[in-house]
Amino acid sequence: MATKQKGSSNGVKQVEAPANGAPQLEIRNPVTQELIGYVPIHNAEEVRAAAERARAAQPAWEARSAKERAYMLRCWGDLLWQKRAELMRIIRSETGKNETGAFLEVYGVHTAALWLYHNAPRILRPQNRMPLIPVIQRAKVYFKPHGVVGCITPWNYPLYNGFIDLIPALVAGNSIVVKPSELSPFTTQFCVDLMVQAGIPKEVVQMVTGDGSTGAAVIDNVDYVSFTGSTATGRKVAERAAKRLIQYTLELGGKDPMIVLEDANLELAASGTIRSALENSGQACVSTERVYVTAPIYDKYIERLMFYARQIKIGAGDGFDVDMGSMTHEREVKRVEAHIKDAVEKGAELVYGGQRRPDLGPLFIEPTILTGVTHDMDVMREETFGPVIAIMKVKDADEAVRMANDSEYGLSGAIFTRNLARGEQLARMLRNGDIGINRTYAVAGSHALPWGGRKESGLGRRGGPEGLLRYVQPQSILIDTTIGAIPGLTLLDTLTFNTLLVLRVLRRYIPFL
Numbered sequence: 001m002a003t004k005q006k007g008s009s010n011g012v013k014q015v016e017a018p019a020n021g022a023p024q025l026e027i028r029n030p031v032t033q034e035l036i037g038y039v040p041i042h043n044a045e046e047v048r049a050a051a052e053r054a055r056a057a058q059p060a061w062e063a064r065s066a067k068e069r070a071y072m073l074r075c076w077g078d079l080l081w082q083k084r085a086e087l088m089r090i091i092r093s094e095t096g097k098n099e100t101g102a103f104l105e106v107y108g109v110h111t112a113a114l115w116l117y118h119n120a121p122r123i124l125r126p127q128n129r130m131p132l133i134p135v136i137q138r139a140k141v142y143f144k145p146h147g148v149v150g151c152i153t154p155w156n157y158p159l160y161n162g163f164i165d166l167i168p169a170l171v172a173g174n175s176i177v178v179k180p181s182e183l184s185p186f187t188t189q190f191c192v193d194l195m196v197q198a199g200i201p202k203e204v205v206q207m208v209t210g211d212g213s214t215g216a217a218v219i220d221n222v223d224y225v226s227f228t229g230s231t232a233t234g235r236k237v238a239e240r241a242a243k244r245l246i247q248y249t250l251e252l253g254g255k256d257p258m259i260v261l262e263d264a265n266l267e268l269a270a271s272g273t274i275r276s277a278l279e280n281s282g283q284a285c286v287s288t289e290r291v292y293v294t295a296p297i298y299d300k301y302i303e304r305l306m307f308y309a310r311q312i313k314i315g316a317g318d319g320f321d322v323d324m325g326s327m328t329h330e331r332e333v334k335r336v337e338a339h340i341k342d343a344v345e346k347g348a349e350l351v352y353g354g355q356r357r358p359d360l361g362p363l364f365i366e367p368t369i370l371t372g373v374t375h376d377m378d379v380m381r382e383e384t385f386g387p388v389i390a391i392m393k394v395k396d397a398d399e400a401v402r403m404a405n406d407s408e409y410g411l412s413g414a415i416f417t418r419n420l421a422r423g424e425q426l427a428r429m430l431r432n433g434d435i436g437i438n439r440t441y442a443v444a445g446s447h448a449l450p451w452g453g454r455k456e457s458g459l460g461r462r463g464g465p466e467g468l469l470r471y472v473q474p475q476s477i478l479i480d481t482t483i484g485a486i487p488g489l490t491l492l493d494t495l496t497f498n499t500l501l502v503l504r505v506l507r508r509y510i511p512f513l
């Protein structure tokens, strides 16, 4: 990397502008607007060089056992945990989020590393499979890494959304080129530096910084792309990856519904709505954005929701008692304001919040509750990505499911009901990647579960065995012992022909054959 380095093994972090006038990004604290530092805008040539370094380092990394790689990642997770105070400060300085949010990022990634440590070696172990002709032949499937994986990550959870994709790719034997969002590179930098301290060879994880053009160059130079970000950018990523015929996963936006049925525990449903919609000031792909409440309990639900909303403590202060921090970027606040304005102009009622709080910082906005919304309002159609709860009264569960499915997105969702069996039945009717019953954020932190979107919310899954196996290509190897083999010029010599006929009959009755 061309620029001067300070305090970083990777050469990215800088506290002073480069003297040579190289293109750079200024990173600012969204709450104080203070300058945190500079990072270079790596051009296509620099990204190519980073990918080449990663490619050269990959075979030796792959040659280690999955157990050893997973152990190194567990050591790295332990380091994250030890240094969590410093790491949480960095996350908060880049995003403006509260202390709880920063803590949960560290906790989530640390426990993901532990899950991989315990499970990845088993999942990646070569498997014996049934060959065409049992006994005489043996068949095995090996799981081979793609090579170099490009991880393009967003700013809303700079640790969690970056590293729960990155670490399984490493455990699977790939090397990495990671490109964090231009708003939050220093969290990634800190964690990549800790990987070197944990014993992971420096060249195996390459970090590049910059804007969308740097992200595009990553796609041009890697063998697999893991992207987390907006649906609009995800589409560009897919097109670019398709040109090179490389695989990718896309974790994109959401417009997540919550259904509150008449038999719900209203205290849990109302407080759960607040918790889910306001986490990270609503800047979460899996946050609740639409709420469908059945008519019999509608008024009572709104009353309880307002009760909890009034207790929300907003601010930039430290401590786990601050419920909501700042938003991260002016363009995000502007979109939230535009959605509120559009809804009110089309007849919705703003029953709580909706104003900026400049007394707390430039990007604070109050928790906002809108009622009487309809599906022709932006707030029910487009991703708001802010602390806005839009609530619609519905006749019954059927109408709730129909409305919840009336969306281009299909990421996460929630149903509140005391009838767990009915809840599960309704959940299966929702076209979303995951559903929590009496729980929001169903999959975050449950590392055995696959997580990802349907429809425009994404392609592929992170988490669980599915999230690990996307980073490998199965390779089948068939070994013929040559017992009884005779040279032949056609596929069907007499012996093979008769053997296959016998096997056909046996295979009608013996499932594992």
Ligand code: NDP
Pocket: 152, 153, 154, 155, 156, 157, 161, 179, 180, 181, 182, 183, 210, 211, 212, 213, 214, 215, 216, 219, 228, 229, 230, 231, 232, 233, 234, 236, 237, 250, 251, 252, 253, 254, 284, 285, 383, 385, 411, 453, 457, 458
């Ligand atoms: P963006 O889509 O703008 O950016 C995501 C990443 O892609 C950033 O690193 C960005 O770089 C990079 N990028 C931008 N343009 C290109 C390009 N042409 N080619 C390759 N990479 C590019 O999303 P945000 O960072 O603004 O994140 C917010 C959005 O992400 C929301 O819509 C949210 O719902 C979604 N999201 C989805 C998640 C999920 O798990 N499904 C999780 C978190 C967020 P740069 O920042 O430098 O422009």
